Amino acid sequence: MQSGTAPPSLKSLAAALGLSTATVSRVLSGQGERYRISRVTRDRILAQAHGSGLVVDQLARSLRLRRTLTLGLVIPDISNPFFAQLARQIERHARHRGYAVFIADSEEDAAVEAQAVTLMLSRQVDGLILAPVGTPGTGAALHALRQRPCVLVDRLLPEHSLPAVSSDHRQGAVLAVRHLVERGHRRIACVQGSPGTFANDERIAGWRSGMQAAALACPDWLIRGSGYSIEAGVAAAHELLQLPQRPSAVLALGNLLALGVLRAVREAGVLIPDELSLVAFDDQLWATVTSPPLTIIEQPIEELGRQVLELLLERIAGPMNDPPERRILPARLIERGSVRSLAPIPPASCNPSP
Amino acid sequence: MQSGTAPPSLKSLAAALGLSTATVSRVLSGQGERYRISRVTRDRILAQAHGSGLVVDQLARSLRLRRTLTLGLVIPDISNPFFAQLARQIERHARHRGYAVFIADSEEDAAVEAQAVTLMLSRQVDGLILAPVGTPGTGAALHALRQRPCVLVDRLLPEHSLPAVSSDHRQGAVLAVRHLVERGHRRIACVQGSPGTFANDERIAGWRSGMQAAALACPDWLIRGSGYSIEAGVAAAHELLQLPQRPSAVLALGNLLALGVLRAVREAGVLIPDELSLVAFDDQLWATVTSPPLTIIEQPIEELGRQVLELLLERIAGPMNDPPERRILPARLIERGSVRSLAPIPPASCNPSP
DNA sequence: TTGTAAGCGTTATCAC
DNA sequence: GTGATAACGCTTACAA
Numbered sequence: 001m002q003s004g005t006a007p008p009s010l011k012s013l014a015a016a017l018g019l020s021t022a023t024v025s026r027v028l029s030g031q032g033e034r035y036r037i038s039r040v041t042r043d044r045i046l047a048q049a050h051g052s053g054l055v056v057d058q059l060a061r062s063l064r065l066r067r068t069l070t071l072g073l074v075i076p077d078i079s080n081p082f083f084a085q086l087a088r089q090i091e092r093h094a095r096h097r098g099y100a101v102f103i104a105d106s107e108e109d110a111a112v113e114a115q116a117v118t119l120m121l122s123r124q125v126d127g128l129i130l131a132p133v134g135t136p137g138t139g140a141a142l143h144a145l146r147q148r149p150c151v152l153v154d155r156l157l158p159e160h161s162l163p164a165v166s167s168d169h170r171q172g173a174v175l176a177v178r179h180l181v182e183r184g185h186r187r188i189a190c191v192q193g194s195p196g197t198f199a200n201d202e203r204i205a206g207w208r209s210g211m212q213a214a215a216l217a218c219p220d221w222l223i224r225g226s227g228y229s230i231e232a233g234v235a236a237a238h239e240l241l242q243l244p245q246r247p248s249a250v251l252a253l254g255n256l257l258a259l260g261v262l263r264a265v266r267e268a269g270v271l272i273p274d275e276l277s278l279v280a281f282d283d284q285l286w287a288t289v290t291s292p293p294l295t296i297i298e299q300p301i302e303e304l305g306r307q308v309l310e311l312l313l314e315r316i317a318g319p320m321n322d323p324p325e326r327r328i329l330p331a332r333l334i335e336r337g338s339v340r341s342l343a344p345i346p347p348a349s350c351n352p353s354p
Numbered sequence: 355m356q357s358g359t360a361p362p363s364l365k366s367l368a369a370a371l372g373l374s375t376a377t378v379s380r381v382l383s384g385q386g387e388r389y390r391i392s393r394v395t396r397d398r399i400l401a402q403a404h405g406s407g408l409v410v411d412q413l414a415r416s417l418r419l420r421r422t423l424t425l426g427l428v429i430p431d432i433s434n435p436f437f438a439q440l441a442r443q444i445e446r447h448a449r450h451r452g453y454a455v456f457i458a459d460s461e462e463d464a465a466v467e468a469q470a471v472t473l474m475l476s477r478q479v480d481g482l483i484l485a486p487v488g489t490p491g492t493g494a495a496l497h498a499l500r501q502r503p504c505v506l507v508d509r510l511l512p513e514h515s516l517p518a519v520s521s522d523h524r525q526g527a528v529l530a531v532r533h534l535v536e537r538g539h540r541r542i543a544c545v546q547g548s549p550g551t552f553a554n555d556e557r558i559a560g561w562r563s564g565m566q567a568a569a570l571a572c573p574d575w576l577i578r579g580s581g582y583s584i585e586a587g588v589a590a591a592h593e594l595l596q597l598p599q600r601p602s603a604v605l606a607l608g609n610l611l612a613l614g615v616l617r618a619v620r621e622a623g624v625l626i627p628d629e630l631s632l633v634a635f636d637d638q639l640w641a642t643v644t645s646p647p648l649t650i651i652e653q654p655i656e657e658l659g660r661q662v663l664e665l666l667l668e669r670i671a672g673p674m675n676d677p678p679e680r681r682i683l684p685a686r687l688i689e690r691g692s693v694r695s696l697a698p699i700p701p702a703s704c705n706p707s708p
Numbered sequence: 709t710t711g712t713a714a715g716c717g718t719t720a721t722c723a724c
Numbered sequence: 725g726t727g728a729t730a731a732c733g734c735t736t737a738c739a740a
């Protein structure tokens with residue numbers, strides 16, 4: 001047995017220095033002052049620790065402390081740019097606070113989601129951030145979610161009453177509709193994502209509300225699509241283009257759906273914005289280089305990330321019992337080139353006064 | 355003291371059943387057969403476990419087993435679609451094999467990267483997947499990387515001789531140049547990412563090799579840009595457009611750079627492909643809806659993810675000493691609409707036979 | 709100012 | 725077939 005190559009550990013370090021593990025632990029965990037460890041031993045320990053490249057085992061530490069400094073993040077699709085950007089913000093803030101973060105992709109599948117949550121819970125994460133699949137009746141994760149602090153993001157779960165952060169999907173849709181109405185559009189269609197899902201339904205509600213505010217009809221046949229994929233967007237757009245009463249504008253409720261609409265429109269030889277106007281949810285880097293550049297509803301992703309982490313850390317620190325807080329952040333419209341003005345400024349000049 | 359609400363644990367379950375923790379552990383870890391636990395106790399334990407929703411504490415388990423079933427993934431920018439898609443694949447495969455994965459965004463910063471690696475190492479990950487920042491001389495993570503299995507992806511570190519998986523950046527660039535040359539282009543410029551970085555330099559090397567194969571000059575002034583951001587792409591493209599000897603084609607070495615080129619070209623009122631041809635690295639969902647759709651070099655992201663995980667699990671299972679394996683996967687060119695043919699098919703029809 | 713020892717929740721070794 | 729019990733590497737009363 002070669003004893004020279006013991007894996008660096010607090011214990012081995014103590015042995016090498018002829019000190020007790022207690023003393024070493026106290027210094028390494030920054031409690032040297034509190035325990036009045038002498039300057040010299042403190043320095044000896046620190047020097048040796050750096051020299052040997054010692055990294056204290058957080059596993060053992062966590063077991064003892066009942067706290068892992070670890071968070072879990074479960075999102076429906078990492079490769080969706082919206083969620084990718086969100087994940088980036090969350091991880092960055094978490095790292096700055098000393099937390100490591102587990103990530104999982106639920107693939108928009110409630111079973112996978114439940115499995116991922118369990119996996120993280122078993123690793124004793126201190127808290128969980130969840131952008132739930134959220135198809136109704138998906139309470140599989142329910143039992144688990146009560147055990148540890150958990151904050152929802154983007155999509156709320158009406159049934160669960162958990163704290164949550166999301167952008168104001170409804171107001172965003174209202175903004176879009178108003179923008180279109182002001183430019184003379186009357187028949188405004190929706191290409192939706194997953195019906196039954198919080199964000200989607202809120203956006204639909206916003207569309208309804210915006211239409212009604214303009215005294216416009218909002219029949220169900222103006223709503224098409226199901227699922228947040230490009231293909232779904234293509235299909236929905238094709239349906240809309242073939243309508244006898246073709247809409248003059250389309251509101252796409254997701255960035256992938258917008259891509260689908262663009263693709264369908266190109267296939268059909270329809271021109272944007274000349275023959276069809278388009279407003280889409282979620283700003284993307286590519287939204288300025290499509291032709292035309294897309295007018296979009298932007299969600300404050302950075303702020304969403306910041307606040308959801310803040311809220312989670314609050315829940316971890318404080319009591320979990322207080323009424324679940326919900327933070328709704330405003331969306332805003334960014335005007336680019338995909339909307340045509342049908343009714344130009346009231347043609348006063350063409351209307352000779354009597 | 356209320357003893358009724360003990361947190362569900364292997365121990366509490368054993369107590370409730372009047373069994374020893376040993377027995378319960380054996381059953382719960384699937385070793386019931388091996389230890390010849392009787393059918394009845396086995397069933398009793400399983401039933402109780404499911405009933406109480408017990409999730410065994412992987413923390414304690416890992417401490418004992420010296421194995422966490424946890425991996426670490428460090429990438430330079432989660433919101434870059436290439437890395438987002440890669441992360442998705444890796445996480446998915448890891449999950450299927452029972453591994454949880456830590457993610458971190460190194461922000462293209464070697465110090466952040468080192469910090470993230472340490473964070474994960476301290477959590478005793480079984481292995482690490484790293485897309486290193488890779489600016490030369492970035493050996494900060496070095497000491498750590500020898501301690502645990504680690505596989506590089508996308509960018510190799512010549513200095514470190516670690517196992518790695520990446521696409522064939524060089525061959526991809528050769529493909530692009532050949533495609534352009536075949537269509538009559540002679541002055542082909544490069545908009546590069548971070549010089550000194552593996553992927554970037556390989557692509558530049560491929561460009562050189564392709565140019566030389568066609569007996570074309572490849573002066574340094576045809577290479578512009580530094581950094582993988584859109585802004586860098588815009589700046590580089592502007593420089594190229596103002597050149598007295600303006601190139602007829604541009605090779606963008608990253609998807610964000612391609613966006614930058616598109617933006618710059620639009621600002622300058624230059625038409626693609628009529629006045630400038632463009633080939634870009636990395637396929638993206640939006641690459642078909644730009645105008646024109648982009649001709650691109652596609653990396654096999656799914657396969658990269660699959661193989662890097664496979665390689666890592668091999669290293670975890672087997673000995674770490676064998677020579678570090680490197681897998682280089684071929685890239686391919688997808689032709690769309692951003693390249694113009696300068697030399698049309700030999701005009702035989704206009705060339706009346708004698 | 710430092711050491712001793714119990715314990716975090718699990719698994720493996722040895723008994724019976 | 726099952727149960728004691730000693731680790732795993734760390735923290736923290738309690739002693740000294």
